[in-house]
Amino acid sequence: xxxxxxxxxxxxxxxxxxxxxxxxxxxxxxxxxxxxxxxxxxxxxxxxxxxxxxxxxxxxxxxxxxxxxxxxxxxxxxxxxxxxxxxxxxxxxxxxxxxxxxxxxxxxxxxxxxxxxxxxxxxxxxxxxxxxxxxxxxxxxxxxxxxxxxxxxxxxxxxxxxxxxxxxxxxxxxxxxxxxxxxxxxxxxxxxxxxxxxxxxxxxxxxxxxxxxxxxxxxxxxxxxxxxxxxxxxxxxxxxxxxxxxxxxxxxxxxxxxxxxxxxxxxxxxxxxxxxxxxxxxxxxxxxxxxxxxxxxxxxxxxxxxxxxxxxxxxxxxxxxxxxxxxxxxxxxxxxxxxxxxxxxxxxxxxxxxxxxxxxxxxxxxxxxxxxxxxxxxxxxxxxxxxxxxxxxxxxxxxxxxxxxxxxxxxxxxxxxxxxxxxxxxxxxxxxxxxxxxxxxxxxxxxxxxxxxxxxxxxxxxxxxxxxxxxxxxxxxxxxxxxxxxxxxxxxxxxxxxxxxxxxxxxxxxxxxxxxxxxxxxxxxxxxxxxxxxxxxxxxxxxxxxxxxxxxxxxxxxxxxxxxxxxxxxxxxxxxxxxxxxxxxxxxxxxxxxxxxxxxx
Amino acid sequence: xxxxxxxxxxxxxxxxxxxxxxxxxxxxxxxxxxxxxxxxxxxxxxxxxxxxxxxxxxxxxxxxxxxxxxxxxxxxxxxxxxxxxxxxxxxxxxxxxxxxxxxxxxxxxxxxxxxxxxxxxxxxxxxxxxxxxxxxxxxxxxxxxxxxxxxxxxxxxxxxxxxxxxxxxxxxxxxxxxxxxxx
Numbered sequence: 191x192x193x194x195x196x197x198x199x200x201x202x203x204x205x206x207x208x209x210x211x212x213x214x215x216x217x218x219x220x221x222x223x224x225x226x227x228x229x230x231x232x233x234x235x236x237x238x239x240x241x242x243x244x245x246x247x248x249x250x251x252x253x254x255x256x257x258x259x260x261x262x263x264x265x266x267x268x269x270x271x272x273x274x275x276x277x278x279x280x281x282x283x284x285x286x287x288x289x290x291x292x293x294x295x296x297x298x299x300x301x302x303x304x305x306x307x308x309x310x311x312x313x314x315x316x317x318x319x320x321x322x323x324x325x326x327x328x329x330x331x332x333x334x335x336x337x338x339x340x341x342x343x344x345x346x347x348x349x350x351x352x353x354x355x356x357x358x359x360x361x362x363x364x365x366x367x368x369x370x371x372x373x374x375x376x377x378x379x380x381x382x383x384x385x386x387x388x389x390x391x392x393x394x395x396x397x398x399x400x401x402x403x404x405x406x407x408x409x410x411x412x413x414x415x416x417x418x419x420x421x422x423x424x425x426x427x428x429x430x431x432x433x434x435x436x437x438x439x440x441x442x443x444x445x446x447x448x449x450x451x452x453x454x455x456x457x458x459x460x461x462x463x464x465x466x467x468x469x470x471x472x473x474x475x476x477x478x479x480x481x482x483x484x485x486x487x488x489x490x491x492x493x494x495x496x497x498x499x500x501x502x503x504x505x506x507x508x509x510x511x512x513x514x515x516x517x518x519x520x521x522x523x524x525x526x527x528x529x530x531x532x533x534x535x536x537x538x539x540x541x542x543x544x545x546x547x548x549x550x551x552x553x554x555x556x557x558x559x560x561x562x563x564x565x566x567x568x569x570x571x572x573x574x575x576x577x578x579x580x581x582x583x584x585x586x587x588x589x590x591x592x593x594x595x596x597x598x599x600x601x602x603x604x605x606x607x608x609x610x611x612x613x614x615x616x617x618x619x620x621x622x623x624x625x626x627x628x629x630x631x632x633x634x635x636x637x638x639x640x641x642x643x644x645x646x647x648x649x650x651x652x653x654x655x656x657x658x659x660x661x662x663x664x665x666x667x668x669x670x671x672x673x674x675x676x677x678x679x680x681x682x683x684x685x686x687x688x689x690x691x692x693x694x695x696x697x698x699x700x701x702x703x704x705x706x707x708x709x710x711x712x713x714x715x716x717x718x719x720x721x722x723x724x725x726x727x728x729x730x731x732x733x734x735x736x737x738x739x740x741x742x743x744x745x746x747x748x749x750x751x752x753x754x755x756x757x758x759x760x761x762x763x764x765x766x767x768x769x770x771x772x773x774x775x776x777x778x779x780x781x782x783x784x785x786x787x788x789x790x791x
Numbered sequence: 792x793x794x795x796x797x798x799x800x801x802x803x804x805x806x807x808x809x810x811x812x813x814x815x816x817x818x819x820x821x822x823x824x825x826x827x828x829x830x831x832x833x834x835x836x837x838x839x840x841x842x843x844x845x846x847x848x849x850x851x852x853x854x855x856x857x858x859x860x861x862x863x864x865x866x867x868x869x870x871x872x873x874x875x876x877x878x879x880x881x882x883x884x885x886x887x888x889x890x891x892x893x894x895x896x897x898x899x900x901x902x903x904x905x906x907x908x909x910x911x912x913x914x915x916x917x918x919x920x921x922x923x924x925x926x927x928x929x930x931x932x933x934x935x936x937x938x939x940x941x942x943x944x945x946x947x948x949x950x951x952x953x954x955x956x957x958x959x960x961x962x963x964x965x966x967x968x969x970x971x972x973x974x
Contacts, residue, residue, distance in 0.1 A: 347894045354929055364929040393899055396878035398846045398859045401896055422895045423850040426930040434927045446924050449854025449953065493857070512864035519861065529953060530854050787852045 195270050198238050202274065205231045210277070213465050213709045216620065217273040225302040225327065228278055232262075236307040239267040240274065241614075242600060244721055244738040245304070245314035247322045249357040253706060255279050258324050260301045261723070262311075263710075267597075269613045271620050273710065278302075280324065300327045310600030313746045316342055321355040321428075343421035343790055354429050361433050364426075385409050389772060393422050400786035404775075406752075411771040416752040420745065423790040431735035437463050438537060438696065438730055444722070445532050448739055448788035450493070453486045454715030455722075455739070456535035461622070462711025462722040462735075463537035467699040469691060471623075474684040475539035480624030481677045482531055483713065484670040488561070489518045490716030491663040491670075492568050494783045498660055499575060501777045502584040507571050514564040514571075521560050525553045539690030550685045554678050565671045572664040576657075585657035589778030590768050591751040592654055599747035603718020603740045605782055608662045609654035616714040624677060633672050654751075656774075656781040700730050715740060717783050739788035748782055841873030842966060845883035845907075849900050850931065851890025854953040855916040859887060861956045874963055880906040884968055885946070891918040891925040892932045892941070901938050910944035911968070915959065917952045 199218055203209060205227045206220035222228040243263040250259050257280045264274040278301050303326035304311035315326045320342055344352055354364055382388065391404040403419040427447060435443055444459035445452040457479055464471060496511035519529050526534060527543040534540050546553045575581050591601060596609035606614040617625045618634045625631060647665050652658045703726060711722040718740025727733035754769045770778065805812040814820045846859055862869045863876065877883050880903045892900060904910050917923035925931045949962050 343895075345895045347897065348930075361927070361929065393896070394847065394880075394903055398856050398876060399848070400851070400853055400856060401848045401899070422899070423848070423890070423893055424895055424930045425850055425891065425893055425925045426928040427925075430925065430928040443924055446852045446854070446952075449852040450857055452852075452854065493860075509865050512861070513866060516861055516864050516866045523955060529858065529955065532952065785853055787850075790850075 192270060194238070195266060195272055198234065198240070199272075199274065201234050202231050202276075206276075212275070213468075213707070216271050217275060217710060219275045219277065221277045221279065223279050225278075228276065229302050231276065232302075232304055232307055235264055235274070239597075240264045241267055241597075242304065242308040242311055243273075243719075244723075244736070244743075245311055245318070246723065246736040246738075247318040247324060247355075248725065248734050248736075249322065249355065250706075252357065258322060260318065260324070262304065263721070263723075265619070267611075267613065269619055273620075275710075300325050302326065303328045308600070309598050310743065310746055313600075313742070320344055321353060323351065323353040323356070343424040345421060345424075354426060359429075364429075382407070386414060391775075393419075402786045406772065406775060408772055411773075412754065412769045413752050413772060413775065414754055416749045416775075418745065418749060420786060421790050423787050425791065427791040428735060428737060431732050432727075435732060436730045437466070437700070437724075437726060437732055440732055440735065441535055441537065444737075445530075445535070447737060447791065448741070448785045449530055450490055450785065451486070451715035451717060451720065451739065451788065453482050453531040453535065454713045454720050455737075456532075457483060458711040458713040458720040458722045459724075459735075460535045460537045460711065461713065462709045462724040465709030465711060466707050466724055466726050467537070467696065467703050467709075469538055469696065469699055471539045471691060472688060474681065474687045475689045476623035477677050477681045477684065478540050478542070478689060479535070481674060481681065482526075482534065483715075484674045484677070485518065485522070485557075485561070486531060487670045487714075487716040488565065488667050488674075489515050490783070491667045492518070492564070494716075494780065495568075495572060495660060495663050497780045498585075498656070498777060499581070501780055502581060504575065504578075504581065507575055510571055511568055514568045517560055517564050521557060525557070536690065538692070538696050539688075541690060551682065554681060554685075558675070558678055561671065561674060565667060569664065569668060572667075576661055576664070582657065584774075584777065585660055585781075586655060587768060588656045588774045589751040589770055589781060590653065590655045590755065590757060591747060592755070592757065595750045596654060596747060599750055600743045601718075601747035602743045603715070604659055604662060604666075605718065605744050605747060608652055608658035610649070610652045612649075612652075614719075616712050616719045620712060622712075624680075627676075627680075630673055630676050633669050633676070656777055659781040705729075706733060717741060717785065717788075718744060737791060739785065741785040741788035744782055744784055745789050748779075748784060751778055751782070839873070840968060841875070842963060842968065843875055843877045843882055843884045844963075845877055845880045845886050845903075847880075847886045847888050847900060847903055847912075849888055849890040849896050849919065850893035850925075851916065851918055855889035855919075858953045858956050858959065859889070859915070862959060867956050867960055869960060869963065872960075872964065880904075881908070883907055884909070885911045885913055885966075886944075887915050888912050888919045888941075889915045891922040891928075892937055893930050894932060895930070897932060897938065901940065904940055904944060910940065911946045912941060912944045913947045913949065913962070914945060915949050916954055917950060920948045920950060923952060 202220055207223050208221040210219040210221060212219045241264060243265050245262045248259045248261065251257060260278045262276045266272055280301060303315060305315060319325050353359065386407055386409045389406040389408050391406060393401040393403040401422040405417045406413050407415040427443065431440055431443060441456045441459050445456035447455045492511055492515040496508045496515060500508040522531055523529050525546050527545065591605060591609050593610040596606045596611055601609065602614060613619055615634065621631060647661050651661060705728045706725055708723065708725045711724065713720050720740060721738040723736040725733040752770055752775065754767065757766055757768050803812050803815065861867065880886065886904065886907065914920045918925060922931060922934055947962055949959055951958060
């Protein structure tokens, strides 16, 4: 830990009411009760450029504090392996829901708003308001009314004041409340300046895509602004974790949060549970997890690049890439019995499906061969395509998300790295498991300018446009391929070792871990960082499981990539205005690779 | 696309095909036709009609979407068999429904179904068939509360989480649609 990080933590410690014993060594956990001190701490963090990773609430009225809690997770901007968890206990002790609904004065059960310092906090504040009915303290009462009225995930069909994540809302109570018939209107046109019109898109799109509703405010062809209405696919996954799953089988749900990042999600969940129960998993399981995570990254990147090229009418190359992707998918289907790598991760290690378990070395050999062919074909195709004028005309300068915007609005993964924030990678910043290996870590550090890379990128190319995201995906496929080769060499020596700690060990840890112990799990999916925060209930139940997929963060930053903006170019004299036209919209959307299911939960 | 670009694909292994590699990459002699190995098309089935599909997302995890997208790639090539994904439900013969039906999408799904000339639905994946892992979630319609029109229009179910593209293709190939103007 650097001295600067230490000084920040020292300052937070001086402001906090208490410091709690963290669940892992790289996490500092502080408790606040007074808004003034919390605001001072947050101002300091903002000044030192710490990122707000996520923010969530928890109904802890049954615990000793008898109040709702709001948690905020921060991490430093550069490559320092450190987390900071701030816990704010709401000031009033409220025992029942009735008391809460009766008290008109919201300030008794509210928390200081972070949105003035961290704009992306608004996203989480809206979520907390919707799910718990606790509102942040804001100076402008209009802001609070807007927050109360905005429907993010719970649309009209759910009725008013549902607040499903409160612990008092049992399954039957929720089922009773949603009997209200759905309303018909979901398109609310606004008053527009002269010359502008709205192009509504969705919620059912023309293609094999998920459901989401966009309003593109256009003047002629140029997109001026975009507003997004999501939440159509809201299933209530966070509540489902609490009501129907246990710590031991929650991975079944976690892998189905988002299909194209199912391994990353189940991995983050399992790491969360392992952090709660304090389990160390066997090294061979770490290797398998790293291997499969990188395979998932490769097929996702190939899929996205192929999709982008399809959108710019380069269908022959797109089809060839799709063929390369499908050969990896068939590999999954044959050896892991599932195209999306389901049913492998468990808390305490991994369980290999029977084809791999019977003959792991043959599986590794075949995987190596097929991956080599697919990745080589893909890299050759990608490299050629990036040089084509037809590709460059459409992608360079389209959908620019500047570095400043990416930081302010909390973009993550490819979206952040393509804007120049290279350290925003969980594998690099918080290496766990197989990534702690020094020689493997060097692939990630050298990311852009590795010596014998087939394809390399200049840091100046990372301007946050579609081209940068396209090129970075191609670079990352190569890095992932090197990592896979490294892991496979390592795995070959350890194939005989057990891959799971055993159910007895988990049972024993479950018995000895007290209730309401918490843990944080994280992984880097192809789209960005996945975080799970898990609180253990009595026995093996889940008291709270907060899921933050990368899509949640990136959907917030995405509209800023669409809108008109002034940028400065190095070669030009003055500032330039970057605009996107209507036809760029699917291209920009695809280049972010946003998952609707991951956002809507 | 410039023809020089096509000629260099696929990148070949010099150790496996030394002569071909020498010809292509050193001497610059290109073959007239690339040695592309694609599966031979199945025999024509006289009388089989083409099918126009429309995808309807009812709250899936986007795993089934990945499989439906994979159907259009050159390996499965459903377009070669006369099966197409169309942009509007008004043009479609069949809706491919994925995902457990959520409350927020209930009305939209019903409206999409109304737009179809003849309502037919294929349930793709475990969630669309019986709610899958999400059947107990508060945002998902219980199976018995699903709209009558939707359950009545069901013509096939493709189980699996996610189903394999081979299986979906099999079902689509075996599908016999009765059209209103068929004699």
